[in-house]
Amino acid sequence: MARKVHLRIWNSAAFLKRTWDDGAAYCDRLGGELLVIETSEENEFIYGILKNQTKTWAWLGCSDRSTEGTWLCYAAASDLPFENWATGQPNNANGNDHCLAFHNTDGMWSDSKCDAQLVHTVCETTSIQEDEGVTPSSSATPMACYTLGSDGRLRV
Structure with missing residues (x-):
């Protein structure tokens, strides 16, 4: 069965940068x-x-806050379904890196401090809700909708 996914990719340069928890709460407010x-x-x-x-x-x-090295995905608390770690990652630098960050220069992943202030937040929702009082910056791709097939592949 296919599922429709709405992606909101916010470039927060026009707003406040977000921690992982802030990003999760923001997505939750959007219903995702x-x-x-x-x-x-x-x-x-x-x-x-x-x-x-x-x-x-x-x-x-996704994060490994509960058990170091066991990456669980937000909300569903399921195992990481796919991995694309950068070389040497995850490394849990100084015992503080527990949240998953995507690097846009190469598409690889790193573990990062959950309280780091990152600019981009990527949300997925199954319905479209407007975020009251916030307008995405013109340089961002604020929202796009895609269908995922039962095999998990994007139908663009």
Whole structure:
């Protein structure tokens, strides 16, 4: 069964930068959650959108806060369905890196401090809700809707 996913990719340069928890709460207010990338095709698709943005990191919806090295995805508390770690990652630098960040220059992932202030927040929702009082900056790709097939592949 296909599912429709609405992606909101906010470039927060016009607003406040967000921690992982702030990003998760923001997505929740939109009726969604931080994006969980499930396939290499999804990863490449998100990379294609973000690679031309000026800021380099985006929050994704997984962390290993509960148990170091066991990456669980936001809301569903399920295992990480796909991995695209950068070389040497995850490294849990200084014992403080527990949240998943996407790097837009190469599409690879790193573990990051959850309280780091990142510019991009990527949300996925199954319905469209407007965020009252917030207008995306003109340099961002604020929202796009896509259909995912039962195999998890994007239908663009």
